Amino acid sequence: MAIYLNFTSAWLDSASMRSLLPLAAALLIAAPAWAGDLAVSLKTPSGAPVSDAVIVVETADGPPKGPIHFAGPYRMAQKDMQFTPFVLLVPVGAEVAFPNLDPILHHVYSFSPAKTFELKLYGRDETRHVRFDKPGIVSVGCNIHDDMTGFIRIIDTPYAAKTDGQGHAVIPDLPAGAATVRVWHPYLKAVRNEAVRTVTIPGAGGASLALAVELRPAPMKHAGY
Numbered sequence: 634m635a636i637y638l639n640f641t642s643a644w645l646d647s648a649s650m651r652s653l654l655p656l657a658a659a660l661l662i663a664a665p666a667w668a669g670d671l672a673v674s675l676k677t678p679s680g681a682p683v684s685d686a687v688i689v690v691e692t693a694d695g696p697p698k699g700p701i702h703f704a705g706p707y708r709m710a711q712k713d714m715q716f717t718p719f720v721l722l723v724p725v726g727a728e729v730a731f732p733n734l735d736p737i738l739h740h741v742y743s744f745s746p747a748k749t750f751e752l753k754l755y756g757r758d759e760t761r762h763v764r765f766d767k768p769g770i771v772s773v774g775c776n777i778h779d780d781m782t783g784f785i786r787i788i789d790t791p792y793a794a795k796t797d798g799q800g801h802a803v804i805p806d807l808p809a810g811a812a813t814v815r816v817w818h819p820y821l822k823a824v825r826n827e828a829v830r831t832v833t834i835p836g837a838g839g840a841s842l843a844l845a846v847e848l849r850p851a852p853m854k855h856a857g858y
């Protein structure tokens with residue numbers, strides 16, 4: 634540490650500092666009024682990572698205006714008689730592809746209020762598309778195979794992310810201040826399958842939230858949990 638500090642001082646004392654001043658000033662001007670990422674780590678009480686959870690952050694000023702993009706593709710395939718991914722996160726207005734990658738027919742449907750649809754029997758390497766125009770949760774099933782289950786979360790804020798295989802998610806560029814974090818998973822053992830926490834996003838740097846949540850057993854034997 635001492636060596637590092639000495640080196641830094643020597644470096645700052647050097648003439649090159651002068652040439653860096655305009656750059657530093659430019660960075661200060663360019664810096665937005667927020668700078669906080671929220672890193673979420675989600676586990677079960679026994680320490681297993683919880684993937685496929687959707688994290689939504691609500692801030693005092695609401696979501697920023699403008700188009701919303703999440704890591705794509707906006708696609709829910711049928712493969713090995715499962716929907717994959719099990720949970721898909723899309724912005725309001727997204728068109729989602731439903732390719733059938735199995736050598737058998739599937740018949741994909743949802744009765745959810747956020748989007749009711751039916752994609753009648755279609756076969757291998759055929760794709761259908763559905764546009765999701767309202768925020769909400771859509772539970773997807775197959776008329777032929779009862780144990781196929783998938784979920785689509787349609788979201789109207791860019792402040793959202795889905796946990797990966799390690800149970801991690803990062804929501805970038807949050808404004809400083811108090812925020813409400815909603816953690817949702819189809820089988821989370823709580824009202825509306827959701828755990829709610831508050832965090833404070835600092836003016837500089839980021840915040841982290843580590844949470845243990847209990848999951849119910851999956852209702853269908855092949856549902857992935």
Ligand SMILES: [Cu+2]
Nearest residue numbers: 739775777778
């Ligand atoms: Cu099917």
